Amino acid sequence: MSVLITALLCGAVVGVALGGLGGGGGVLAVPALVYLLGLSPAEAGTTSLVIVTATTATALARHAGTGTIRWRTGALFAAAGVLPAIGASVLAHRIPQPVLTSAFAVLAALAAAAMLRGAARRGRAEEGGEAAPSGPAAGRGGPLGTVAAGAGLGAVTGLLGVGGGFLAVPALVSVLKLPMRRAVATSLVVVLINSVVSLVTRLGVAGISLDPAVFLPFVGAAVLGAWDGKRLAAKLSGAALQRAFAVLLLAVAAFMLVGVLI
Numbered sequence: 001m002s003v004l005i006t007a008l009l010c011g012a013v014v015g016v017a018l019g020g021l022g023g024g025g026g027v028l029a030v031p032a033l034v035y036l037l038g039l040s041p042a043e044a045g046t047t048s049l050v051i052v053t054a055t056t057a058t059a060l061a062r063h064a065g066t067g068t069i070r071w072r073t074g075a076l077f078a079a080a081g082v083l084p085a086i087g088a089s090v091l092a093h094r095i096p097q098p099v100l101t102s103a104f105a106v107l108a109a110l111a112a113a114a115m116l117r118g119a120a121r122r123g124r125a126e127e128g129g130e131a132a133p134s135g136p137a138a139g140r141g142g143p144l145g146t147v148a149a150g151a152g153l154g155a156v157t158g159l160l161g162v163g164g165g166f167l168a169v170p171a172l173v174s175v176l177k178l179p180m181r182r183a184v185a186t187s188l189v190v191v192l193i194n195s196v197v198s199l200v201t202r203l204g205v206a207g208i209s210l211d212p213a214v215f216l217p218f219v220g221a222a223v224l225g226a227w228d229g230k231r232l233a234a235k236l237s238g239a240a241l242q243r244a245f246a247v248l249l250l251a252v253a254a255f256m257l258v259g260v261l262i
Helices: 003-021 025-036 043-062 070-096 097-127 137-138 141-159 165-174 180-206 214-234 240-260
Strands: none
Touching: 003 025, 025 043, 025 070, 025 180, 025 214, 025 240, 043 180, 070 141, 070 180, 097 141, 097 165, 097 180, 097 240, 141 180, 165 180, 165 214, 165 240, 180 240, 214 240
16 A cells, blocks of 8 residues: 555544544554554654644634633643643653553553543433533632643653643543533644644754655545544534543554554
């Protein structure tokens, strides 16, 4: 299969993940770029941030008119992660890649387990006709919880070259008790800002060049996929979205752990 076709197919999957689930694009993009398109881990991380930035901006534009984005919460999350993202981006090139990959896989698996538990609770609530948490009660985590979670997400983005949406969504659900649809939309604000900060830092510190033959078709297909992903999100229940997100995280975690061990 040619590089162009592979990049188009991988980009479409990444875009659907970002548009429909509010995250997971970078998580899928990095292994695809390394194992399917032959990039080095450093190049894959930087290229992934370009892809995630473009697709997240597209997905955010789609969500902007729906009233589901908590702009203030997203901005606070992102602001808390700026400095950690910069510091982690500098350190990323000094830490062995197998260590980073293993840490990411474990973290993704833990997040998936938390999402599956949340999906089970939300599914029972939806079947019983109970309303999802919203309004003031949805923010019980408070500013300190928001800042702590945002700082952690920024560090993950800088270290791994991913947008952080795969952690932002469960953090917004579990820490701030946002309803799933609001968490998905709000996470895009966090992902976009963290990705831009980490990308600028990586390009400035490491001077890594990007291959336009790879990232241009990847980005183009991902942008189109993000629009379809938004329509997918509108058709699924909150519990179904959580289960889909958890399955995605578990699959990626297993794939990356196998890659480290082999």
